[in-house]
Amino acid sequence: MEISGPFCICGDAAELVISWSTDNPGRRFYGCKNYEKYKKTGCKYFAWFDPPTHEHLKPVILALLKKKNPFEEHLQESRKQRNWRRIFFSDFRINLP
Numbered sequence: 001m002e003i004s005g006p007f008c009i010c011g012d013a014a015e016l017v018i019s020w021s022t023d024n025p026g027r028r029f030y031g032c033k034n035y036e037k038y039k040k041t042g043c044k045y046f047a048w049f050d051p052p053t054h055e056h057l058k059p060v061i062l063a064l065l066k067k068k069n070p071f072e073e074h075l076q077e078s079r080k081q082r083n084w085r086r087i088f089f090s091d092f093r094i095n096l097p
Contacts, residue, residue, distance in 0.1 A: 008032040008045030016049055025061040027053050 008014045014030035028049040035044060053061070 005030050005049070006045075006047060008034075009043035010034055010045070014045055014047070020065065022058075022062060024053060025058060025065065 005014050005016060008031075010032055012033055015033040016028055017031050019025065019027045019029060030045070030047045030049055032043050032045040
């Protein structure tokens with residue numbers, strides 16, 4: 001089920017996005033879906049979806065993110081290596097006599 005949100009100044013439905021800033025980690029907000037494409041000309045619509053994060057939770061969330069990031073980087077590197085192996089071995093099989 002998709003959450004129906006407000007419309008931005010562009011007239012498009014605003015996207016629900018998660019903030020990962022140090023001031024608002026994990027806090028969701030509505031933003032213009034054209035913002036990434038047209039930073040200078042986009043409407044820059046912004047409205048919070050979630051209430052403010054409690055101050056005592058911010059360090060906990062940030063610490064968890066700090067632990068999670070190296071694991072994600074390792075996972076991405078492993079996926080790249082796996083893809084290269086697939087390419088290599090599929091090419092090797094194709095070229096066998």
